[in-house]
Amino acid sequence: MLAALKARFGERCSTALAVREQHGRDESSFEVPPPAAVVFAESTGDVADAVRLAAEHDTPVIPFGVGSSLEGHLLAVQGGISIDVSRMDKVLAINAEDLTVTVQPGVTRKRLNEEIKSTGLFFPIDPGADATLGGMAATRASGTNAVRYGTMRENVLALEVVTASGEVIRTGTRAKKSSAGYDLTRLFVGSEGTLGVITEVTVRLYPLPEAISAAICSFPSIEGAVRTTIEMMQIGVPIARVELIDRNAVRMVNKHSKLDLREQPMLLMEFHGSPAGVQEQAELVQELASGHGGEAFEWATTPEERTRLWTARHNAYFAGIQSRPGCRAISTDTCVPISRLADCLLDSVREADESGLPYFLVGHVGDGNFHFGYLLDPNDPQERETAERLNHALVSRALSLGGTCTGEHGVGLHKMDFLVTEAGAGAVEMMRTIKRALDPRNIMNPGKIFSI
Amino acid sequence: MLAALKARFGERCSTALAVREQHGRDESSFEVPPPAAVVFAESTGDVADAVRLAAEHDTPVIPFGVGSSLEGHLLAVQGGISIDVSRMDKVLAINAEDLTVTVQPGVTRKRLNEEIKSTGLFFPIDPGADATLGGMAATRASGTNAVRYGTMRENVLALEVVTASGEVIRTGTRAKKSSAGYDLTRLFVGSEGTLGVITEVTVRLYPLPEAISAAICSFPSIEGAVRTTIEMMQIGVPIARVELIDRNAVRMVNKHSKLDLREQPMLLMEFHGSPAGVQEQAELVQELASGHGGEAFEWATTPEERTRLWTARHNAYFAGIQSRPGCRAISTDTCVPISRLADCLLDSVREADESGLPYFLVGHVGDGNFHFGYLLDPNDPQERETAERLNHALVSRALSLGGTCTGEHGVGLHKMDFLVTEAGAGAVEMMRTIKRALDPRNIMNPGKIFSI
Numbered sequence: 001m002l003a004a005l006k007a008r009f010g011e012r013c014s015t016a017l018a019v020r021e022q023h024g025r026d027e028s029s030f031e032v033p034p035p036a037a038v039v040f041a042e043s044t045g046d047v048a049d050a051v052r053l054a055a056e057h058d059t060p061v062i063p064f065g066v067g068s069s070l071e072g073h074l075l076a077v078q079g080g081i082s083i084d085v086s087r088m089d090k091v092l093a094i095n096a097e098d099l100t101v102t103v104q105p106g107v108t109r110k111r112l113n114e115e116i117k118s119t120g121l122f123f124p125i126d127p128g129a130d131a132t133l134g135g136m137a138a139t140r141a142s143g144t145n146a147v148r149y150g151t152m153r154e155n156v157l158a159l160e161v162v163t164a165s166g167e168v169i170r171t172g173t174r175a176k177k178s179s180a181g182y183d184l185t186r187l188f189v190g191s192e193g194t195l196g197v198i199t200e201v202t203v204r205l206y207p208l209p210e211a212i213s214a215a216i217c218s219f220p221s222i223e224g225a226v227r228t229t230i231e232m233m234q235i236g237v238p239i240a241r242v243e244l245i246d247r248n249a250v251r252m253v254n255k256h257s258k259l260d261l262r263e264q265p266m267l268l269m270e271f272h273g274s275p276a277g278v279q280e281q282a283e284l285v286q287e288l289a290s291g292h293g294g295e296a297f298e299w300a301t302t303p304e305e306r307t308r309l310w311t312a313r314h315n316a317y318f319a320g321i322q323s324r325p326g327c328r329a330i331s332t333d334t335c336v337p338i339s340r341l342a343d344c345l346l347d348s349v350r351e352a353d354e355s356g357l358p359y360f361l362v363g364h365v366g367d368g369n370f371h372f373g374y375l376l377d378p379n380d381p382q383e384r385e386t387a388e389r390l391n392h393a394l395v396s397r398a399l400s401l402g403g404t405c406t407g408e409h410g411v412g413l414h415k416m417d418f419l420v421t422e423a424g425a426g427a428v429e430m431m432r433t434i435k436r437a438l439d440p441r442n443i444m445n446p447g448k449i450f451s452i
Numbered sequence: 453m454l455a456a457l458k459a460r461f462g463e464r465c466s467t468a469l470a471v472r473e474q475h476g477r478d479e480s481s482f483e484v485p486p487p488a489a490v491v492f493a494e495s496t497g498d499v500a501d502a503v504r505l506a507a508e509h510d511t512p513v514i515p516f517g518v519g520s521s522l523e524g525h526l527l528a529v530q531g532g533i534s535i536d537v538s539r540m541d542k543v544l545a546i547n548a549e550d551l552t553v554t555v556q557p558g559v560t561r562k563r564l565n566e567e568i569k570s571t572g573l574f575f576p577i578d579p580g581a582d583a584t585l586g587g588m589a590a591t592r593a594s595g596t597n598a599v600r601y602g603t604m605r606e607n608v609l610a611l612e613v614v615t616a617s618g619e620v621i622r623t624g625t626r627a628k629k630s631s632a633g634y635d636l637t638r639l640f641v642g643s644e645g646t647l648g649v650i651t652e653v654t655v656r657l658y659p660l661p662e663a664i665s666a667a668i669c670s671f672p673s674i675e676g677a678v679r680t681t682i683e684m685m686q687i688g689v690p691i692a693r694v695e696l697i698d699r700n701a702v703r704m705v706n707k708h709s710k711l712d713l714r715e716q717p718m719l720l721m722e723f724h725g726s727p728a729g730v731q732e733q734a735e736l737v738q739e740l741a742s743g744h745g746g747e748a749f750e751w752a753t754t755p756e757e758r759t760r761l762w763t764a765r766h767n768a769y770f771a772g773i774q775s776r777p778g779c780r781a782i783s784t785d786t787c788v789p790i791s792r793l794a795d796c797l798l799d800s801v802r803e804a805d806e807s808g809l810p811y812f813l814v815g816h817v818g819d820g821n822f823h824f825g826y827l828l829d830p831n832d833p834q835e836r837e838t839a840e841r842l843n844h845a846l847v848s849r850a851l852s853l854g855g856t857c858t859g860e861h862g863v864g865l866h867k868m869d870f871l872v873t874e875a876g877a878g879a880v881e882m883m884r885t886i887k888r889a890l891d892p893r894n895i896m897n898p899g900k901i902f903s904i
Contacts, residue, residue, distance in 0.1 A: 098789035169876060169882060173856045177791070180856050180863060180874055181871050182643060182878065184806075206688065230549075338550055339547070409631060410631045418632075423623070426619050430890065
């Protein structure tokens, strides 16, 4: 197998330990031996050839973008090779007049927005990391703008995919809607590399809003912030972003970035629209917020001021990690129907506080999605146990409230049991049946989502 | 088989010819023998039992709502039984505070909106017919509001489904987003009854807009109307509805409904938002329209006035049929990227005019989707041939422009060849592989979407 790969790819097939190790980990906290080799693909043909060789040798294939998965998607749990698509980074077609763009899978979201800057359009989906479009499609990613613009589920129009047999197929078209057969596009979006390798992605773009206004608002309690959010969603305010940061996160960010933000729970918001529309939304939200103790509204309309306000949100994860030297973060990812957000969140905050484990809390609360970052000492098994117990209680609570164990990170290695509880054995068995049918040799990122 | 069904369902299993014939046709123009029996299901358990009995006898199963399919989805092309779910018409849970509702599959869209009236919410998806939610999910339906609110693809959150083996599974949750495994919900949405029977549907609802304003605007040519539409989409006007009606349709509606609308192509529009927002959108659109010869803007803000303005659109199909007594309509359903709408539409209008076949044209043009209704004499094979030739030319054109053969009606019996051209043999083979895996006996609405 390795000889065949070397013969086909030459220096673009690496077995160097450093390269393999870099491709054998991601942002999760699992320890697994690295893949046997890394192939640097530069074209769809490269990917197809690598998959065909892997199929001939029953060797697992793991697609790799920039390695920003939080759930162990990239780990070689059953050995095999990593196919690195980061060199497939061409923007293939900007169809500004149709509000679509087609890219290779290695293009990152920031690069994409740079490339289309002159068109007056933007691509809104922004997971924290500067992830690749291929990886974002594979994990059904979302982020802060999803409350207004949707997730990868709503924004991927079409894909090119290398199947488990090395065949190249296309799914979807550039038309905005279609009823033409099974929705293969959405089957691949969120399939976490287990059904094929995504080699092209066509996504929707949006006109840059005429006006953008950002605001932060402090609340005496998380509850006030959450109830404000619930109300704005229920009356249909078309807010573009509404993020919660808890007191812990504000404290950590103040220390890390030398800021002096009021150490209280806060909402960070952004409004997109016409100048008058933005003004109208802002007034409405301010009124809702003051009904729940919201105060110290601070507004920003220039890009520089907005960036300053959003610093707290952008730095939260990193500031969290830095707040406890040597710690490791375990991130939760539950998402619940909006009316249950307060119930789900407040009980979990209480449990986390009682546990004594350091943590921070940030959330895309407009979607009912939030992340606890438990900061644990990796050398203290007790702390890991505590974090897992808190996470279990949180997921059970979210599921009992009609929610999901993962709003945007994916199942990967860590949430397989949660998936069975959430979806039921019958639905997971249906996923397995599809997997077996489309990947009979079980070579596409095996051991992720479900055991098979 | 029939004995077993009779034993289980008694009078709720009918073999009366009139009942079978009613269930053996839809709004398409195919002639096929009716199903052998009709089971009137009243619960998920009924559906599961009927499917299990059918599986034991390798008998095809065809789910039936109100029979409003345009593509032959309900025809018993391989024999079998019809499962009528129209008695499964309960609204199971209105979660107004989460903007979701869960219904049985036999609830129609108008019934649903009646039931939730008092909540201040509405369900926007409106194919012309008063279709059932089950049927709308199965065909990935949309309609006039899709330009703002999306299609069934974006608005179905969760399903309960009876699989081909008679097992009951649930897909999705009420959370707004999720990355929990394969997107089974969207695999079933648009599967046209070929993978299972939908027995529960959870959809998103929206707050009724504070202000609604409707308008019609006449144009000297279709081109002016289309170019106005393209521009409003490109700059991102959040218009709720923008429908094109051609001169033929206006003429037919005038005659049918005794109206005196200006016999020119027109756009019918609706704006949703705050009073100021609606005003702003309307002014912007009026400016764009006058740049393309748009004139005779007529506005309506009360429900009664709006209904009057929209009469032309609502009656277009029926007025078309009535304009040629004894005729049959063949409806096209192409959808193209917005910038290609003028190219696709204008050439096809020219071809239709040259053919001499009577026709009308209506379109959800904001989505790039439109329908020619060719009005042919069913006893004249030459006319059917002409209609098929026009349709083929239109679909080929739409596909070459990056579009789809069906924006919202589904593939059914009529568009199988088009699907292969559009999606490619590899993608259709992947659909077949999924079908074989989930329905190994091929009993779920066999012979639709693709031959197997």
